[in-house]
Amino acid sequence: MRRRIVASPGAWVVWGLVAIFFAVLAGVIGSVVVNSFGVRWFDTWLPRAWTTQWYGQAWHDFTLLPVLTVTLVVCLLVAGISVLVGVPAAYVLARRRFPGSRLMYLLFLLPILMPPITYGIPLATVLYKYGFAGHLSGVVLANLVPSVPFVILTMTPFIEQIDPAIERAARMCGARTRHVFASILAPLLVPGILAASILVVVRTVGMFELTFLTAGPDSQTLVVALFYSMSAAGIRAQQSVDAMAVIYCLMMLILLVAALRFVNPTQLVARVKEDPE
């Protein structure tokens, strides 16, 4: 392909769009960050004075430590359980064709294709009926619904990349499925499992609807606590909501940067060979 030094008009338009998107993004993030450090900000370009008191206030007012603990516990439980349950299923779906395998695949695809509110409302009703909702266990169970299929769908390509000849060789030497899993597949799948579980954590931290529908007062995750404090406007200073949103965003950013070290985001849907042009 020819490489042009002077960009064509089309390229200018495209890069212009990207620039506008980034400008809006910078404005959106910037105004929250500025507001979270501002003393009073009304009808001027920048606040009149700066302070860090909102962060301290957010920490106390929102009892952020328990909220963060709940978020962390929910995320770890959801990630752990969905990996334990999802990886064996992904293995079978990646390796085997059996009657109904397409149907099984569809069954695991449906929870991802459905808006969370749609199944969240009946699910919350069922969880209330059995006494799970309102507690940590209900939040974890509800968040497992999209997470288990998510692990299955992200792990399937990872497993397909492993040469089945290695497993066959191990089986020839007398290894049973348990051994094949423990000493051959697990070590090879560690990067994939790490990537999938970090992505599950990211999704769970950000998953608003399911937690919102099933959480009780002491089982709110950060995103739900944020929503309550923002929709009950006037009770809290807007700046301290902003401070909390900044804390949330930083947490997510750290998680996502960690995930990107293990997985190339563009390879999640299709296996792409980095083309060495």
Next chain:
Amino acid sequence: MTTSTLAVRHRLAERGIDRQLLLLVPATVFVVALFVYPFCYGVAVSLQPAQGGALAAYRTFFTDAYQRDTIGTTLAIALPAALFNVLAAVPIAYRMRGRFRGKRLLTAALVVPITLGTVLTAEGLLNFLGPTGWLNRMLLAAGLADRPLTLTHNYWGVFFSLVITGFPFAFLLVLSYLSGIDPSLERAAATLGAGWAQRFFRITLPLLAPGLATTFCLTFVLAFSVFPSAILVGDPSGSTRVISIAAYEAAYVRYDYAAASAAAIVMGAVELMVITVVLGLRSLLYTGSTAGGKG
């Protein structure tokens, strides 16, 4: 073990059924217990309203204009937002194929909005686009507007928040589908004298179309389930009263679980209809390898 059970096991194994399939059991139990069962339960609840016949909850939903119109409102937000995200992602991803300096950085920067979360996006949009926000200040200072534009607490606020969270996602998907298309196909066309428009519309676009359909579906699901941003940056009792708000209000404000389940099921049905139409159109298109050569 008798010979006959051995024979049965053998015959089953020939069809691909053996004990390894037991590994599927835990995941299936989870999905059935936490997704299929509640869903069926929801359908059953929606068919048992406090008053009226089995379909009373649905009849109420469809005869009450305040409820019925939420379907149109939701589609009017979700379809344009999903379409915009996919269509804007194509030219940008097309420019970003191949390798160039700063590609990783640019990809990473585009991932950042995923970490923002609805609340920070909502706060940011309210601050930035609000009547005294930076955007309106700039427009006023530059003389492009003589009074502040109303961009929040209405349709546009929700639309912008869907673009900010949905576009990076659509972009990542489109980029990965595009990188899966073998560039040598386009090079071959270029050798035969095809200009960029011919190369794009006759080679890349047809190969990309199935991927675009999938991307559209996933972005549409995200946009269709808009709930927090419709409340926070939208106008939740008017122009952005989406169907999830109607379902939520029925369940947790009026405690009418039949109506709530009916609304949730109508919501799922409408969404699945759109996805079925899109995937049905997709099946009319080329489905096969995009890797070129011996696919």
